[in-house]
Amino acid sequence: MLKPFEFQFRLRDHFKKQDKTWKWFSEVKVKNEQSEEFKAGLLQNTYRLDPSSESNIYTLLEEAKKKLGIIIPVTIYQSQSSQASNAGIIFIENEAHLVLSGPIMRLLEDKELLALIAHELSHVLLYTIDSGDFEVTSRIINAIGNDYRSEEAFTETSRLFSLFTELYCDIGAYQVCGSSDVVISTLVKIETGLDKISAENYLKQADEILEKIEKGSLGDSHPESFIRAKCIALYAEKGAESFKEISEIILGKQGLFTLNIFSREEIYETTRELIHLLMKPKWMQSEHNKAHYQQYFREFKTDSNAMLTPALKEKLLSGNNSLKDYYAYVMLDFALSDAEISEPASGLVLDLAEQMELQEPLAKVFKKELNLSDKKFNEYSKNAATALNNILESEQEKSY
Secondary structure (H helix, E strand, O other): OOOOOHHHHHHHHHHHOOHHHHHHHHOHHHHHHHHHHHHHHHHHHEEEOOOOOOHHHHHHHHHHHHHHOOOOOEEEEEEOOOOOOEEEEEEEOOEEEEEEEOOHHHHOOHHHHHHHHHHHHHHHHHHHHHHHHHHHHHHHHHHHHOOOOOOHHHHHHHHHHHHHHHHHHHHHHHHHHOOHHHHHHHHHHHHHOOOOOOHHHHHHHHHHHHHHHHOOOOOOOOOHHHHHHHHHHHHHHHHHHHHHHHHHHHHOOOOOOOOOHHHHHHHHHHHHHHHHHHOOOHHHOOHHHHHHHHHHOOOOOOOOOOOOOHHHHHHHHOOOHHHHHHHHHHHHHHHHOOHHHHHHHHHHHHHHHHHHOOHHHHHHHHHHHHOOOHHHHHHHHHHHHHHHHHHHHHHOOOOO
16 A cells, blocks of 8 residues: 655654644544535535446546545536636545546546546545544644644645645556556646646656756745656656655755744754854853853753764755855854954854855855955955964864
8 A cells, every 4th residue: 555755654743742633633523514514515516427427437436446445435526616627535424525627527538537536536545544644634734734823834834745645646646547647647737728748748847947946046946746747757667765755856955934844843953053063162152142042042051062063064054045044144143242252253153164065155144244345254254263263272272
């Protein structure tokens, strides 16, 4: 049976630790209350397809059910209200309702309809494994992510969980129809409304766009259709061994403005490690710097064992430019927070930044915030290095 991705397991485990929240969303009466509106409006807004008159699509349905191991009854409907090509499924009380919208039955060939049906049935598969844990997880993160009062990290977590879910279902569709090209053409036809698609050409386009995004030229967010097409092709090539690579593509490089609840915690801890490194020298532990430390973390602590390890350096460099700029600003903060030691403190952070390979973003923020030209910045750096050396020579203290 197809297993969910690590991110989905991690989010499930995160919410299961929150007993009250998990219990509330797990209760059957809550599920039933949330589905009543759908059940009431379904027959009013759709045309129910009858197996006797629409035998072809029900034959495809049975084929997909058999290959996925799904035994519950499924009814298919055509939406009367939406003109856009799409499909959706809802699982209620051990039966599923598949709703098609727009001219999707005319747009897709039989093999693509099979892939579409298998994709939607894979939602049912995901939401029934592990006693329905992932269905509960989905409702929790969607409820939080869609609340305007929620932090952006929860909104991003909801988006990622949804994308992993769609990809899980794409893989389910691939396992049923046996062709990544069919799954990709189905996806792109629904997205574009075109009746003829070249999966090969779309994959080339996906590779091109993802390469540009990786270089930072098109922002932080990956277009979901490109991600899904690329990941389907990877799964077709490598099977379950592709899951790690697929997860890296979906999550992308960490960015300051696209943190999820897990990456936010990781950045929090990396910031703590960085500040401990900056505050390791005794002369950096002035009252001003201690007070500034407490703007980041409530309780002031030092770490005499703080080191610029390869692991810390990798974490500092693993994010995109926005995150590197953030770390540069953290270092700038501690370079300037105490005016009495700002010169040697600047020398310290500039030296550390060079070792961290963050000298470019740090130089950029120094020039911007202190309004320094290239020439003035070079003079500033030299004076800062001299001041740092004078402190080290006078106090015989190792900085790091």
